[in-house]
Amino acid sequence: MRLRGHVYVDHAGAALYSEEQLRAVAEELCGDLYSNPHSQPSGAAEDPSGPGGSAAAEARAATLALCNAPLDEYVCVFTSGATGAIRLVAAAFPWACGSRFVHTRDNHTSVLGMREAALAAGATVTAVDPRLDPAGGWALDPRSPVLSRPACTAAASAEPSAAPAHLFAYPLESNFSGARYDASLGQQAQQQGMPGPGAGGDPKSAGRWFVLMDAAKAAASRPPDLAAAPADFVVLSFYKVFGYPTGLGALVARRDALACLRPRYFGGGTAAACAADADFFRRAEVPAGLEDGTQPFLAVTALRQGWRLIRRLGGLPAVECHTATLTQYTAQSLAALRHGNGAPGPTVTFSVLRADGSFVGFHEVEQLARLHGILLRAGSLCNPGAAALHLGYSAAQLRTHADAGGGCGAGADLIEGRLTAIYVYPIKSCAAFAAEAWPLGPNGLLLDREWALVGADGAALTLRQAPALASVQPSIDLAAGIMRVVAATMRTQLVVPLPASALAFSSAHASAVGRVDGDASSSGGASERPLRSIRICADSVCGLQVGAESGAAAAAWFTEVLGVACWLVQQRPGSRVAVAPQGPASRDKPHEGRPASGSVLNAPADAVGDGVASIGFANEGQFLLASEASLANVNARLCPMGGGPQVDMLRFRPNLVVGGPGLAPFAEDAWRMLALGKARFSIAGPCAR
Numbered sequence: 068m069r070l071r072g073h074v075y076v077d078h079a080g081a082a083l084y085s086e087e088q089l090r091a092v093a094e095e096l097c098g099d100l101y102s103n104p105h106s107q108p109s110g111a112a113e114d115p116s117g118p119g120g121s122a123a124a125e126a127r128a129a130t131l132a133l134c135n136a137p138l139d140e141y142v143c144v145f146t147s148g149a150t151g152a153i154r155l156v157a158a159a160f161p162w163a164c165g166s167r168f169v170h171t172r173d174n175h176t177s178v179l180g181m182r183e184a185a186l187a188a189g190a191t192v193t194a195v196d197p198r199l200d201p202a203g204g205w206a207l208d209p210r211s212p213v214l215s216r217p218a219c220t221a222a223a224s225a226e227p228s229a230a231p232a233h234l235f236a237y238p239l240e241s242n243f244s245g246a247r248y249d250a251s252l253g254q255q256a257q258q259q260g261m262p263g264p265g266a267g268g269d270p271k272s273a274g275r276w277f278v279l280m281d282a283a284k285a286a287a288s289r290p291p292d293l294a295a296a297p298a299d300f301v302v303l304s305f306y307k308v309f310g311y312p313t314g315l316g317a318l319v320a321r322r323d324a325l326a327c328l329r330p331r332y333f334g335g336g337t338a339a340a341c342a343a344d345a346d347f348f349r350r351a352e353v354p355a356g357l358e359d360g361t362q363p364f365l366a367v368t369a370l371r372q373g374w375r376l377i378r379r380l381g382g383l384p385a386v387e388c389h390t391a392t393l394t395q396y397t398a399q400s401l402a403a404l405r406h407g408n409g410a411p412g413p414t415v416t417f418s419v420l421r422a423d424g425s426f427v428g429f430h431e432v433e434q435l436a437r438l439h440g441i442l443l444r445a446g447s448l449c450n451p452g453a454a455a456l457h458l459g460y461s462a463a464q465l466r467t468h469a470d471a472g473g474g475c476g477a478g479a480d481l482i483e484g485r486l487t488a489i490y491v492y493p494i495k496s497c498a499a500f501a502a503e504a505w506p507l508g509p510n511g512l513l514l515d516r517e518w519a520l521v522g523a524d525g526a527a528l529t530l531r532q533a534p535a536l537a538s539v540q541p542s543i544d545l546a547a548g549i550m551r552v553v554a555a556t557m558r559t560q561l562v563v564p565l566p567a568s569a570l571a572f573s574s575a576h577a578s579a580v581g582r583v584d585g586d587a588s589s590s591g592g593a594s595e596r597p598l599r600s601i602r603i604c605a606d607s608v609c610g611l612q613v614g615a616e617s618g619a620a621a622a623a624w625f626t627e628v629l630g631v632a633c634w635l636v637q638q639r640p641g642s643r644v645a646v647a648p649q650g651p652a653s654r655d656k657p658h659e660g661r662p663a664s665g666s667v668l669n670a671p672a673d674a675v676g677d678g679v680a681s682i683g684f685a686n687e688g689q690f691l692l693a694s695e696a697s698l699a700n701v702n703a704r705l706c707p708m709g710g711g712p713q714v715d716m717l718r719f720r721p722n723l724v725v726g727g728p729g730l731a732p733f734a735e736d737a738w739r740m741l742a743l744g745k746a747r748f749s750i751a752g753p754c755a756r
Contacts, residue, residue: 073440076397078390079242080444082287084310091372096365104362105336122368127354129374130317133286134301136293141319144354145362148316149283150177152302155318155357156279157181159328162188165231165274169193169261172452173243178236178281179452182214191215194452195261197248207261230274232327235261240285243453244416245394247285250296253278277324283307288387299324309373312366325353335360431737486743487695488724490717493550495519495684496530497539499717507746510682511689512722514543514565519601519684520625520633526602527684533629554628561624563635601636603684611637638683666692666735667751688751692735693721700732
């Protein structure tokens with residue numbers, strides 16, 4: 068019912084809860100009294116005589132049964148989720164100088180984040196790639212370099228008082244590709260240790276090796292069998308198994324492994340006794356001793372209906388069979404796709420290729436899928452190691468991409484395009500001049516649309532009203548502090564002084580496109596110059612009449628060029644703000660119903676200074692972006708045989724033009740952010756032009 072024609076293919080991200088499950092949870096909560104577990108009359112957090120205590124005990128037992136964990140060897144600790152369980156282990160693990168943290172490169176970012184605690188304590192960190200050896204077993208190929216922080220290592224004790232503890236972490240099933248790793252990897256670590264890159268001799272380090280298994284993905288269909296392949300710490304999230312509740316997970320841990328943890332913080336139920344005015348604290352027995360605060364007792368109660376739902380479906384083997392069938396069908400169907408030239412389409416986990424073999428950006432894929440009722444997940448899936456492995460990216464490339472705006476949750480789509488042209492339009496509706504580099508001002512490109520020509524009716528002249536505007540060619544000389552204007556019909560050029568404050572940017576910021584702080588448009592004596600009310604795109608705004616001497620000369624010059632009486636007016640600082648584009652194209656329908664593509668951009672609010680994106684005499688936003696690939700696509704469709712006139716890029720009056728071999732036509736329709744060097748631009752929306 069609630070899918071409403073959508074195709075849900077993100078079971079790896081979250082299982083879908085059922086309406087029957089939610090109704091049963093509501094009925095259970097409405098039919099009994101659930102109170103704070105710490106308020107139980109017996110003082111026990113899980114008093115079986117109370118409904119909450121019974122539900123919690125049942126949930127712990129069911130979680131251990133899910134992992135086939137022997138009750139006398141394992142304990143279930145409730146956490147906020149798999150990430151919360153990983154963070155608990157990372158913070159409490161006895162890292163020391165000489166400790167090693169080894170993890171597979173294919174891992175969720177939550178596991179990769181454990182290295183911060185390890186490195187801070189003086190441990191070393193190594194990423195490895197599992198592979199099948201010729202004998203059919205698993206081998207681990209270390210990747211260089213070994214990570215360490217010398218300052219942290221020096222601060223740690225040079226000689227640990229006891230043999231250091233080490234940790235190996237791996238996913239039972241990859242959240243990126245669905246690859247399943249043999250649980251014997253953990254046993255290999257426990258029994259043989261982990262090899263180090265270039266290390267000679269016995270790879271087994273002195274001290275005990277502990278194993279953390281990330282079962283968050285696997286628990287949804289094929290959970291671990293801890294009786295057959297033990298692990299010290301296993302983490303999972305319940306919403307991955309049956310959709311509801313969220314914000315609740317578990318750390319399933321061996322009792323002897325929990326004894327090695329050294330949590331520092333205590334609060335709520337973790338304290339059996341403590342003094343407010345003395346250094347005295349006694350931790351509660353596990354599992355309560357590791358569950359800070361009040362147990363999420365209502366969420367824990369809801370787990371009961373989740374387990375019942377799984378049983379009604381035939382258990383997790385039935386879920387695995389169903390999801391495996393869907394996976395096989397999807398993979399086979401996608402693998403059978405072909406472009407017109409016979410190039411193969413994508414596979415699961417898949418990237419979408421165009422007919423020429425170039426990538427379609429993942430934002431565009433996600434957006435187009437949603438338009439067709441398909442809900443999927445795009446990007447690196449919080450697994451940068453696996454994404455880099457399958458795409459062939461190095462750590463240096465990932466760093467470069469991050470500097471260019473890429474990364475988890477970022478709006479950047481395809482990386483490594485380039486800025487091919489910068490155009491500045493000092494006078495609205497007049498010709499542009501090209502610049503190799505140009506500073507940013509508070510309204511966009513410095514002095515872009517800074518001036519406008521106003522007719523007798525008070526409206527800014529446009530190319531429709533005065534086509535001769537196209538022949539007016541202004542250019543800015545920041546070093547000389549002037550704007551020069553020429554026209555084909557005039558023998559003399561017009562020279563207009565620049566605003567005084569704009570000159571401050573000429574030396575510091577004229578070398579590259581970059582963020583400029585401050586007000587670039589205000590000029591000395593502006594308050595003494597008369598204001599003129601003018602109309603820009605149905606907006607009534609105030610402009611500053613150009614100074615008396617140059618203003619009169621400018622009015623006479625432009626009147627002669629255009630054949631209509633007009634005046635040159637400068638924009639008043641802060642008088643207009645950027646608005647969301649209202650063109651016929653919507654971001655929900657990429658390039659549908661329009662022949663060309665362009666996007667309105669704004670610089671980040673902090674580049675303006677007052678948190679508002681102000682504009683000069685531009686129509687909507689601070690910048691207009693156009694793509695060479697999109698224009699080439701338009702020209703190819705207008706003139707399929709290659710003959711006839713071609714549409715020129717300047718017809719769209721862009722400020723920034725992008726191109727590059729990997730840039731696909733209309734890819735910019737799905738962008739959310741553009742990075743040019745250190746400058747960042749937010750995409751406000753499509754341009755009707």
